[in-house]
Amino acid sequence: MRSSGLDLVKWTAILTMVADHLRYLWPAADGLFIVGRLAYPLFCLAIAANVARAQSIQARYLGWMLAFAVLSEGPYRWLDPGTQTFSVIPTLALGLLVAWGVRNAQVWARLAGLVAALVGALYSQHLMYGLPGVLLPAGWLMARQLGGLTWLLPCLLAMAGNLTNSWLRGHLLAPVTLLTMAAALLAIPVGCLILRIERWRVPAVRRWGYLFYPVHLLVIKVLM
Template sequence: MNSLERNNSLDLVKWIALLSMIIDHAWYVIPSESQEPFRWMRTIGRLAFPLFCLAIAANVYRQPTGYTGGWKYLGGILLFALISQQPYSRFFEENYLNILFTLGLGLVITQAIHHRSPSLICAGIAALAIASAYRPILSFGLAGVLLPAALLTALHARELETKIVTWSLAALVAAVANAGANVLILGDLPPAAQAGISAAALAPLFGLFLMQAHIRTVTPVGVWMYPVYPIHLLLLSSLSIAWT
């Protein structure tokens, strides 16, 4: 994980993130009176966002000093964030910005922390200010924007004690991103909510385990993943309309 060579374990993390996201969103297509037996789909879906954040953190971690491809990476995320907003609003019918905006802001902050160049530090401060201003309508809020940076810090940890602290912090940030202040009353929440928050908190550790595994063959996850986001939202939205 110290070069830009393709990493099969990281591709596996991306595949699981992508599939868990689709499973999560597919739950909304099920008629409301039949959703409860499929609540497990929502729990699985809680893995998606932390694993996407881990993929961003790992990609930045692998960037050598002076690497300039990060702006192209950011451009792809923001382009499809704009393309995806209308399908996202149509499917969820919520006044929220889609997940790609959150990941894009998180990427800028994470690159600023990793490379520490003057231009990236300024960009990181601007991204943090934007995230703070728009946190009420950002998917996963300010904690979601900061999660890739927390995971990058965890990836940099070398001593056992530091690893325990940084990965525990990343797990907490992942839980807060998914549940907000509800993490403070976890014991009073319904079992389904507890399961979802627990899955989100464990997702970074699960992703770390996958990245330590020696995976020989995994189909690469390339730039085609970006259009999958708006396309799957359009397809699920069409199915939802057809079944109502």
């Protein structure tokens, strides 16, 4: 059964992501960068919720993510030629594998999760949000399962993922850095609250959500 709360999490992630990317059209709208810091933790929450609900590992889920990681790379680099990282999807795909490794006791699932974490560590500088971003879906999963102090894990990972940005890391006390950290931290309780909303009926985010990512990048580039 579909979860209205989960679809609402996905819609919020999509809308905040688009708001962030609109800075390419309106560079002066610096505040959109702060809004955009909600997007990645919410996408990771969606992954964690799907992994927690699944009865078995869904190879098709990973397959779609890998396919659109390849399809998205061209539009992503066309929009931002100076980028030093891949698009966000490879980070999410590795995060999915790590979350599966945490969720499933099978040896091969644990091994796949370990390999994904190692890849995240080795290539952290080339991944958007780096190793913390790879670990964040598993952090969400563990916090929702164990509760208590484990809720510090997704909070810390969400903030650490943003500090892979060299400018933010070099200006830790700058207002934009402090606001970025606050937004990343706020994404955790906000995500929890949204996920619990089941009374609001919103359109389901199905496989078109994968296609939306490269298409919206192309649209923004064309409008620049």
